[in-house]
């Protein structure tokens with residue numbers, strides 16, 4: 001068995017040496033018109049690919065054995081993260097520690113760090129919102145950044161034209177995003193899976209392109225500058241104070257989001273979403289209005305993107321369509337998928353990792369996106385359920401003492 | 403039948419492109435009856451169910467229902483499946499369509515959905531009425547599971563249930579929608595003789611104690627003959643016979659359609 005595996009790795013390394021031969025070994029020196037043969041590189045490629053391929057095979061085998069074991073045992077494997085989440089002894093102290101860190105953060109760390117943290121919290125909002133659509137209701141939405149855009153532009157434009165303040169627009173922006181959620185929802189009601197993904201992707205791009213080209217309305221690619229930061233009963237604040245203020249505002253908004261999303265998931269509507277994800281036909285046959293349920297998922301998901309957009313515009317004081325590309329939608333989707341679809345804790349963890357990891361990988365300079373991509377691929381191979389695999393709280397019946 | 407039928411289907415026709423899957427089929431079910439719809443594979447039985455339950459919009463004909471509760475007669479051609487269910491017709495599927503990754507209890511709770519009220523605001527605020535409703539639904543679901551004999555699986559995931567139990571869970575889920583009529587598509591398919599016997603008793607019980615009328619598609623002739631008050635026979639999209647089990651057993655057209663197969667029991 002082992003010999004066989006090693007033989008396969010050996011063949012792969014031979015194949016790699018052959019493939020990379022022209023670029024790794026031969027070098028044409030055009031100045032002196034000679035060819036340099038760098039045989040040492042061949043050796044390194046061979047060793048490197050052999051070790052990596054052997055490691056890969058080993059990890060895959062281990063994973064397969066794990067799966068086989070759960071199949072034989074018949075009991076689902078409870079992961080460490082799931083166990084920790086269930087254990088009250090662990091969760092309560094953890095929550096206290098998180099609360100203290102969250103409260104102290106802007107006073108202990110630099111302004112720069114606080115700003116990164118605000119961005120991460122914005123992604124928590126975005127992730128939790130998209131999680132309703134993708135994770136719970138199972139509707140793959142690749143145009144989610146459009147709702148984020150709607151929120152941001154709602155604030156920027158309403159403020160520019162009518163002087164509306166941050167707090168007024170926070171609600172309005174969310175409402176606008178919800179409205180756009182419904183507008184998108186209607187035409188895609190019949191679509192599922194890949195088709196839905198493609199249409200939502202198109203929708204997201206259309207909204208962005210309109211903003212980019214409709215100069216009279218949105219000021220085109222040059223965007224809108226000088227958007228006021230959020231106010232606090234007219235109190236004058238310097239830049240640092242505002243940042244801390246926005247930070248706590250985001251903490252509050254995140255808590256609010258977690259509260260609402262949690263309640264929604266564990267309700268009649270949340271159940272209907274999960275059932276819709278499981279089987280649309282059966283869902284309808286059980287008396288659930290597919291149209292209404294889907295539209296609710298789109299609207300309620302978009303609402304949080306609206307909130308996040310308003311805060312984003314207020315935080316950066318400048319927005320243009322370039323912030324809301326397909327890449328942004330994919331980023332938010334990564335938050336949900338990486339964290340663990342359908343799991344609130346998972347999405348929060350995913351948001352922090354996805355925003356903080358590239359920040360702290362900066363020392364890798366231009367390789368950081370490559371490193372990040374590698375991490376994502378490895379994650380999906382070895383932990384396809386996400387970092388925190390769904391521990392959906394199921395309804396349990398306990399015999400009551402009557 | 404002198405009683406007014408609760409389901410009265412007249413001249414139902416369904417075309418798929420050039421294929422006429424249903425050709426002017428008449429069928430009626432009265433309150434408290436158990437009616438069977440039989441016929442060879444591909445006769446159009448499932449298509450008939452799909453038309454009645456709103457999954458297909460029939461090409462022609464009328465589907466009339468009269469809810470025993472208020473005695474109002476309505477035509478339900480082409481309305482949405484969820485509305486059909488709301489009006490009191492619930493169904494099961496030939497190829498089991500449970501919510502596999504939900505628990506048995508949750509599956510039945512989904513059935514209760516259309517009889518509940520809580521909306522978005524209710525869900526978020528979770529006031530006293532929402533909490534009461536949720537509690538009541540859990541109790542109701544459990545009592546249905548008890549009636550169907552699935553209470554020992556209550557907190558299991560649907561996908562982990564044995565096959566026979568999955569079929570019964572489909573019935574439990576349909577009953578949670580509070581129907582006046584159940585449409586069962588091959589409820590005994592894949593069951594062993596013991597399970598089939600239990601199913602026989604269950605269906606009689608549902609009909610007699612719950613007052614729910616039954617229309618079922620079934621291939622198990624023994625089950626059909628012992629259960630049914632009346633039988634309708636289809637072949638190639640057409641109704642070829644109707645009558646009591648005794649009449650059907652002697653009917654030459656039926657014997658011809660089932661040529662080679664035994665209709666004894």
Ligand SMILES: Nc1ncnc2c1ncn2[C@@H]1O[C@H](COP(=O)(O)OP(=O)(O)O)[C@@H](O)[C@H]1O
Pocket residue numbers: 418421423441442443444445446447448449450
């Ligand atoms: N959606 C559909 N599109 C095209 N043909 C269909 C469709 N549904 C059923 N049919 C055809 O209708 C006929 C009747 O099928 P069905 O109602 O499933 O038969 P039964 O349930 O009696 O075995 C078959 O020939 C089948 O191929």
Ligand SMILES: [Mg+2]
Pocket residue numbers: 447448449496
């Ligand atoms: Mg069939």
